[in-house]
Amino acid sequence: MTPATSPLASLRGISCGAVVPTLTLLAAACQNPDSSGSSPDVVVRDSSGIRIVENLAPEWDKDFWSVNPEPEFAFGGEFGEESDASLLVWDIAAAGMLSDGRVVLLSPKGERKVLIFERSGALSVAFGRAGRGPGEFDHPQHLQVLPGDTVVVWDYMFGPVSYFDASGTLLKHRAIDLGGLIEATRGPDRHNGETVHLPLPDGSFIVQFHRPDWQIPEQGEIYRRPVGYARIDLDYSSHSFGWWQGYEFLNHAMPVLPYPVQSLVAGGGAPLTVHVTNGNRFEVHQFAAHGEGLRRIVRRRTEKIPIESGTVRSLAELNSDVEGDWLAWERAVALTPQRFYPAIASMQVDNWGNLWVLALSGRSTRGGALWEWSVFHEGRWLGDVAMPSGVLWIGDDIILCRHFDRDTGLEKILGYRLSRGLSRG
Numbered sequence: 001m002t003p004a005t006s007p008l009a010s011l012r013g014i015s016c017g018a019v020v021p022t023l024t025l026l027a028a029a030c031q032n033p034d035s036s037g038s039s040p041d042v043v044v045r046d047s048s049g050i051r052i053v054e055n056l057a058p059e060w061d062k063d064f065w066s067v068n069p070e071p072e073f074a075f076g077g078e079f080g081e082e083s084d085a086s087l088l089v090w091d092i093a094a095a096g097m098l099s100d101g102r103v104v105l106l107s108p109k110g111e112r113k114v115l116i117f118e119r120s121g122a123l124s125v126a127f128g129r130a131g132r133g134p135g136e137f138d139h140p141q142h143l144q145v146l147p148g149d150t151v152v153v154w155d156y157m158f159g160p161v162s163y164f165d166a167s168g169t170l171l172k173h174r175a176i177d178l179g180g181l182i183e184a185t186r187g188p189d190r191h192n193g194e195t196v197h198l199p200l201p202d203g204s205f206i207v208q209f210h211r212p213d214w215q216i217p218e219q220g221e222i223y224r225r226p227v228g229y230a231r232i233d234l235d236y237s238s239h240s241f242g243w244w245q246g247y248e249f250l251n252h253a254m255p256v257l258p259y260p261v262q263s264l265v266a267g268g269g270a271p272l273t274v275h276v277t278n279g280n281r282f283e284v285h286q287f288a289a290h291g292e293g294l295r296r297i298v299r300r301r302t303e304k305i306p307i308e309s310g311t312v313r314s315l316a317e318l319n320s321d322v323e324g325d326w327l328a329w330e331r332a333v334a335l336t337p338q339r340f341y342p343a344i345a346s347m348q349v350d351n352w353g354n355l356w357v358l359a360l361s362g363r364s365t366r367g368g369a370l371w372e373w374s375v376f377h378e379g380r381w382l383g384d385v386a387m388p389s390g391v392l393w394i395g396d397d398i399i400l401c402r403h404f405d406r407d408t409g410l411e412k413i414l415g416y417r418l419s420r421g422l423s424r425g
Contacts, residue, residue: 269353
């Protein structure tokens with residue numbers, strides 16, 4: 001998950017009739033249910049090689065995993081006469097953890113470094129710098145910590161991929177073959193995005209592409225531009241995951257919407273699985289990464305929660321320091337149809353292959369929607385975990401979160417203890 005670098009950047013299913021990878025395939029999947037594997041809490045249907053899992057309730061209604069409400073460690077530094085400027089962190093884009101418990105952070109701006117911290121908050125190692133040579137970063141975008149404590153940094157614009165050991169020694173400098181990439185994704189109905197959308201653990205990556213002939217609708221309308229996703233293998237073969245609905249915009253001078261819906265992609269596990277959702281309803285399509293196609297459709301019962309006018313007003317007040325005509329924006333938003341919170345706001349896959357989905361809990365609070373992380377294993381809803389906001393990384397027993405204090409302008413990285421009980425899922 002990439003954290004926001006501004007208040008605006010921090011704003012963020014699909015039915016058989018929606019934009020989907022293969023309409024005929026999904027039409028078949030919506031018919032002729034087979035109740036094999038069903039229970040009072042889940043209904044499983046198989047059709048045309050696709051398993052449809054309808055989750056009505058979590059399998060573990062109590063004694064499920066939990067997160068300690070108080071952080072186990074925190075670092076980032078503080079301003080003051082005795083503070084250490086080397087401990088300050090800014091605009092952290094991604095995080096991970098080494099096998100010895102040290103925390104790895106990617107700082108993509110300014111000096112453009114990888115920072116490794118001890119749990120005590122002491123800076124252990126810092127490496128990388130701005131540049132285009134081996135071990136240097138132009139605009140570092142993605143961070144991975146692979147088995148064996150190999151730290152991988154992916155640069156923007158299909159730039160190089162750099163592999164380091166835990167001491168910061170450069171192990172490998174891999175260039176992406178743009179010719180091979182263009183050939184793998186070439187087509188009259190699409191053009192490539194400008195960067196790697198998501199790297200996967202095996203070294204392959206997902207790209208996003210768009211329809212060149214698609215037109216933005218008229219002024220004042222809400223729209224979602226079609227986007228496609230494909231996995232690019234190490235030999236530059238391409239495996240498509242079809243067309244989806246992109247980020248939600250308002251065709252207005254200030255296009256941002258309160259809590260916009262967007263399609264999301266996550267990948268991981270063994271066998272490697274790619275998860276895609278449109279985000280507007282709780283439905284996730286799970287694909288075999290190596291070309292076998294759609295394997296499973298996962299759904300969960302949720303409740304649509306409208307976005308209240310007070311929430312829109314609070315959003316305008318929060319961003320009042322951002323240049324723009326917020327009164328005109330409020331009027332434009334007020335003229336749009338009733339909007340609802342996105343059913344899915346984020347997805348991650350942990351080391352055990354569990355899919356974590358940040359979703360509406362089906363309940364609302366006085367301040368708006370209530371969000372929780374729902375955990376799934378092989379399509380089955382295990383339970384929900386209440387976690388702090390700003391989750392960057394979910395580990396075996398620690399989650400890492402980014403916290404930005406608007407009043408002080410300080411950023412901190414917090415580590416919370418995750419208890420998975422007797423089972424990893």
